[in-house]
Amino acid sequence: MPLIMTDVDYAFPSARAPLFSQLSLTFQEGALTAVSGPSGSGKSTLLDLLGGLREPTSGHIYSEIRGVRGPVTAASWIVQHNPVLLGRTAAENVALSLLSAGSTHRDARRNAVKMLGEMGLEDRVDEPVSRLSGGEIQRVCIARCLLGPSSVILADEPTGQLDRENSTLIYHALKRAAFMGRIVVIATHDAILMQDCDRNIVLDKGKRDISASI
Numbered sequence: 001m002p003l004i005m006t007d008v009d010y011a012f013p014s015a016r017a018p019l020f021s022q023l024s025l026t027f028q029e030g031a032l033t034a035v036s037g038p039s040g041s042g043k044s045t046l047l048d049l050l051g052g053l054r055e056p057t058s059g060h061i062y063s064e065i066r067g068v069r070g071p072v073t074a075a076s077w078i079v080q081h082n083p084v085l086l087g088r089t090a091a092e093n094v095a096l097s098l099l100s101a102g103s104t105h106r107d108a109r110r111n112a113v114k115m116l117g118e119m120g121l122e123d124r125v126d127e128p129v130s131r132l133s134g135g136e137i138q139r140v141c142i143a144r145c146l147l148g149p150s151s152v153i154l155a156d157e158p159t160g161q162l163d164r165e166n167s168t169l170i171y172h173a174l175k176r177a178a179f180m181g182r183i184v185v186i187a188t189h190d191a192i193l194m195q196d197c198d199r200n201i202v203l204d205k206g207k208r209d210i211s212a213s214i
């Protein structure tokens with residue numbers, strides 16, 4: 001189900017001018033989209049709108065199936081510092097989303113270990129998260145997202161604190177999430193990351209609209 005914004009205006013209650021005017025965008029399943037633009041141009045706010053954390057001032061945000069509008073699916077979020085249980089292992093952190101969805105412990109562990117292996121963390125599954133690096137923790141969080149039910153993944157500066165090698169690993173993990181049929185949207189300043197995405201939406205602070213896309 002694509003995620004669609006039509007004619008969206010958004011103004012913060014305290015702001016004199018709208019941040020977005022008449023914004024219309026479609027996010028397709030299977031696509032990894034970068035949202036870039038200077039600081040303050042509205043990248044995080046756009047993600048908040050897509051994730052339903054903010055309501056548009058006017059216009060519509062919806063999913064669509066065979067031409068019929070539906071509600072926006074709850075999104076999974078990846079941010080720079082994701083909430084993790086530091087005293088628990090990587091596998092336990094990933095299995096948590098499966099256990100809360102009703103999986104048995106055995107199935108949850110098996111699937112968590114498999115997904116961590118696909119993230120290149122096969123040697124770290126039983127390590128407490130407190131002993132992992134920032135990049136490893138990000139991959140644990142992405143593994144958790146991939147095993148979760150959400151078809152929309154919103155990532156706000158997911159590689160902000162990471163070196164190039166770890167950023168590339170995160171990029172591949174997010175690309176894989178899109179390949180598996182998710183809608184993945186990343187707000188980023190990382191020029192190398194954005195050039196490898198399927199689509200790049202550039203926000204222009206001065207014009208308060210989309211200056212370029214695709």
Ligand SMILES: Nc1ncnc2c1ncn2[C@@H]1O[C@H](COP(=O)(O)OP(=O)(O)OP(=O)(O)O)[C@@H](O)[C@H]1O
Pocket residue numbers: 012013014015019037038039040041042043044045046187
């Ligand atoms: N709660 C708020 N009330 C009023 N204005 C806000 C609020 N939050 C953000 N803004 C303003 O809205 C604009 C967009 O902010 P946003 O955080 O979406 O930008 P950004 O592109 O993600 O920035 P950065 O790259 O620095 O994280 C900025 O001018 C910011 O000052």
